[in-house]
Amino acid sequence: MKKPLVIALAVAGALVIAVGGGIAFWALNDSAEDEFQLSETNGGANTSVTTAAAPKESVDEAEATTWKVAEGSQAGYRIDEVLRGLEKTATARTEEVAGSLTLKANTVSDVTVTVQTGTLTSDAALRDDRVRADYLQTDQFPEATFTLDGPLELPGEPTVGDPVSMEAEGTLKLHGVTKDVAVKLDAQLTAKDQLEVVGSTPIALADYKIEVPDISGIVKAAPNGTLEFKLQLTPA
Numbered sequence: 001m002k003k004p005l006v007i008a009l010a011v012a013g014a015l016v017i018a019v020g021g022g023i024a025f026w027a028l029n030d031s032a033e034d035e036f037q038l039s040e041t042n043g044g045a046n047t048s049v050t051t052a053a054a055p056k057e058s059v060d061e062a063e064a065t066t067w068k069v070a071e072g073s074q075a076g077y078r079i080d081e082v083l084r085g086l087e088k089t090a091t092a093r094t095e096e097v098a099g100s101l102t103l104k105a106n107t108v109s110d111v112t113v114t115v116q117t118g119t120l121t122s123d124a125a126l127r128d129d130r131v132r133a134d135y136l137q138t139d140q141f142p143e144a145t146f147t148l149d150g151p152l153e154l155p156g157e158p159t160v161g162d163p164v165s166m167e168a169e170g171t172l173k174l175h176g177v178t179k180d181v182a183v184k185l186d187a188q189l190t191a192k193d194q195l196e197v198v199g200s201t202p203i204a205l206a207d208y209k210i211e212v213p214d215i216s217g218i219v220k221a222a223p224n225g226t227l228e229f230k231l232q233l234t235p236a
Contacts, residue, residue, distance in 0.1 A: 031123040032089040036198045036230040041161040064104040067233040073097040075115040079225030092122040111148035144174040163188040175208045200228040
C-alpha cells in the first residue's frame with residue numbers, strides 16, 4: 001500500500017474515533033445540574049416555623065415591605081431525554097431573572113417572577129440553539145412569567161434560619177400561553193435582609209404549544225418537564 005494512502009486512512013480512522021468518542025462522552029456524561037436546595041444557615045437546632053398565625057391586630061399594624069429578586073437568582077428547566085439510545089436528564093439555567101413580592105407579617109402577595117428564556121444555557125450549545133429557535137421560539141416569546149393568584153399565608157412570621165414549605169397557586173405565561181399552575185416552594189430568611197425561595201412546577205410541553213424535541217436517531221425528549229428556580233430577594 002502506498003504511503004500517502006496509509007497516512008490518509010490513519011487520519012480518517014483517528015477522526016472517526018475522535019468523533020465517536022465525543023458523541024459517547026456527551027451521551028454517557030451525566031452533566032445535569034443538581035436540583036435547587038435552600039442554603040444552610042446558622043438558624044440553630046430548631047428549623048421549624050412558628051405554627052400560630054400572627055394576631056389580627058399585629059397583622060393590621062405590620063408594615064408591608066417590597067422585596068425584589070436580586071443577584072444570585074437562577075431559573076431553568078429539567079427534562080428527560082434519550083440521546084443516542086441512552087437516557088439522560090437535560091438541564092438549563094439562566095441568571096436573567098427579575099421579580100418582586102410584598103411581605104406583611106406572615107402574608108405574601110403581589111408576586112411576579114419573570115425569566116428571560118433566550119438566555120437559558122445547558123451543557124450543549126447545539127441543544128440551546130434548537131431550543132431557542134425551534135421550541136421556545138425566544139425571538140417571539142422572550143419571557144416566561146409566573147404571577148401569584150392571591151395572598152399566600154405563611155404558618156408564621158418568617159424567622160432567620162427557619163425554612164417553611166408551601167404551595168403557591170398562580171399562572172404561568174410561557175411560549176405565549178397562560179396556564180394555571182401550582183408551585184411547590186421552600187423559603188427561608190438567611191438574614192434579616194435576605195429572603196431565599198426555591199421552587200418547582202411540572203409542565204406538559206403540549207399545554208404551552210411547545211413541540212416535543214424529536215430528532216430521529218439522535219435525541220428525543222420527554223413530553224413533560226420541570227421548571228425550577230432559586231431566588232435571592234432583598235428589600236427594595
